[in-house]
Amino acid sequence: MKLALELFGSLMILFSFLPLIKSQYWWIRVLDFPRVQVAFFCLVTLLAYFYFIGVNTLPQGLFIFLLAAAIINEVIHIYRFTILSPVQALRSRIKAPKNSFSIMVSNVRMSNTRYANYLKVVRETDPDILLVNEPGHKWAQELAILDKIYPYSIKCPLDNTYGMMFFSKFKILEKQIRFLVEEGIPSFYSVIELPTGKRFDFFTVHPQPPHYNKNTDTREAELLLVAKEAKESPYASIVAGDLNDVAWSYTTNLFKKISGLLDPRIGRGFYNTYNALVPFFRYSLDHIFYDPAFRLIRMRRLPKFGSDHFPILIRVNYEPQEADEHEVPVADADEQAEAQELINNVLEE
Numbered sequence: 001m002k003l004a005l006e007l008f009g010s011l012m013i014l015f016s017f018l019p020l021i022k023s024q025y026w027w028i029r030v031l032d033f034p035r036v037q038v039a040f041f042c043l044v045t046l047l048a049y050f051y052f053i054g055v056n057t058l059p060q061g062l063f064i065f066l067l068a069a070a071i072i073n074e075v076i077h078i079y080r081f082t083i084l085s086p087v088q089a090l091r092s093r094i095k096a097p098k099n100s101f102s103i104m105v106s107n108v109r110m111s112n113t114r115y116a117n118y119l120k121v122v123r124e125t126d127p128d129i130l131l132v133n134e135p136g137h138k139w140a141q142e143l144a145i146l147d148k149i150y151p152y153s154i155k156c157p158l159d160n161t162y163g164m165m166f167f168s169k170f171k172i173l174e175k176q177i178r179f180l181v182e183e184g185i186p187s188f189y190s191v192i193e194l195p196t197g198k199r200f201d202f203f204t205v206h207p208q209p210p211h212y213n214k215n216t217d218t219r220e221a222e223l224l225l226v227a228k229e230a231k232e233s234p235y236a237s238i239v240a241g242d243l244n245d246v247a248w249s250y251t252t253n254l255f256k257k258i259s260g261l262l263d264p265r266i267g268r269g270f271y272n273t274y275n276a277l278v279p280f281f282r283y284s285l286d287h288i289f290y291d292p293a294f295r296l297i298r299m300r301r302l303p304k305f306g307s308d309h310f311p312i313l314i315r316v317n318y319e320p321q322e323a324d325e326h327e328v329p330v331a332d333a334d335e336q337a338e339a340q341e342l343i344n345n346v347l348e349e
Helices: 001-020 024-030 034-050 058-081 116-125 135-150 215-232 251-259 320-325 334-348
Strands: 100-107 129-133 152-156 164-168 171-178 187-193 198-206 238-240 285-290 292-299 312-318
Touching: 001 024, 001 034, 001 058, 024 164, 024 251, 034 058, 100 238, 100 285, 116 135, 129 135, 129 238, 135 152, 135 164, 135 334, 152 171, 164 187, 164 198, 187 215, 198 215, 215 238, 215 251, 215 334, 251 285, 285 312, 285 334
Parallel strands: 100 129, 198 238
Antiparallel strands: 100 312, 129 164, 152 164, 171 187, 187 198, 238 285, 292 312
C-alpha cells in the first residue's frame, strides 16, 4: 500500500509541475489539460497516505508536502474558472439590446453520423452565427439544408477532421479561407455587419492538438498569429473555435494577452466541452473570446448530440461605449517578444 501510494503520488506530482516548463513537446503540453483530475488524484492520495500510513519520517513529510504543493499548483491554474473568482467579461445592463447576437460553436466529429440530432440542436437553439468544426464532405451534404436559414456562409469541408463551415444570418462583407501555418488546417476570417450597420470581424480556428509525434509549435504559432491580427484590427474582434487547448494553459493566457480579448468563462465556470463521452475527463477546448466592446448576455453549454464535443452557445451585445469598464489582459514586452519568437520559429522552417 505504502509503495503504491508513493509511486502514484510521485507520478501525479510530476504531472502537476512538468507543464510549468515552457516547451512545445507534446508529452509536456498534453499535461496542461487534466489539472482538475490531477488535483483530485493528489488529494485522494494525500488523504489515503495520512489515513493508512501517517507521517513518521522526514521523507514521508516531504512526500506529503509535495502532494500539497501539487494541489496548490493545480488550484492556482484553475481558480479563475470557478465562481470564486471575479468575472472578466461583464454582463450587459441594457434591457433591450439592439446589437445583440448569438454564436454557437460545435465540433461535430467527422465520424459522427447523427446528423439529425445535430440539426435538432441547431433548430432549437437558433443561433445567429454558427461555427462547425470537423465537417467532412458528407457532413456538408447533410448541413446543406441550413442554407435556407443562413443566407451567408463560408465552407471548407475536409475529410481530414479539420474541415470548417461557418453560417451567418448577417451579411458577410469580407471573407477569407486561410491556411496560416499548416496545409490542410484552415481558418476563416470574416467581417460581419449587424442589421444596425455595426461591424465586427470574426476569426475561426481549429489547430492540431498535442499528440504522439506532434508537438504544439504550429498550434501556438497559429493562435498567436490570429491574436496579433485581432489586436491590430480596426474592428472589434471575436475569435472562436476548437483551440485544442484548455482555458488555463500558458499558451491560451498568452493568446489573450496578445489579443486583448476577454474570456467569458473567467469567474463563471469551466463550461467543459470535451470529452462528452467520458464524464470524468472533460476540458474546455471550444472557446469564444471577444473584444471588450462586447458585453455578455448569456452563455451555456448545449446538450450532446453524438459528437465527442458539447456545443457551446453565447449571446453578446455590441456596446463599445462601455468597453473601458473591462479589465483587459495586456502583454508586457517580454511576452510580446516571446509570442513573436514562437511565430517566427514556425514560419521560418
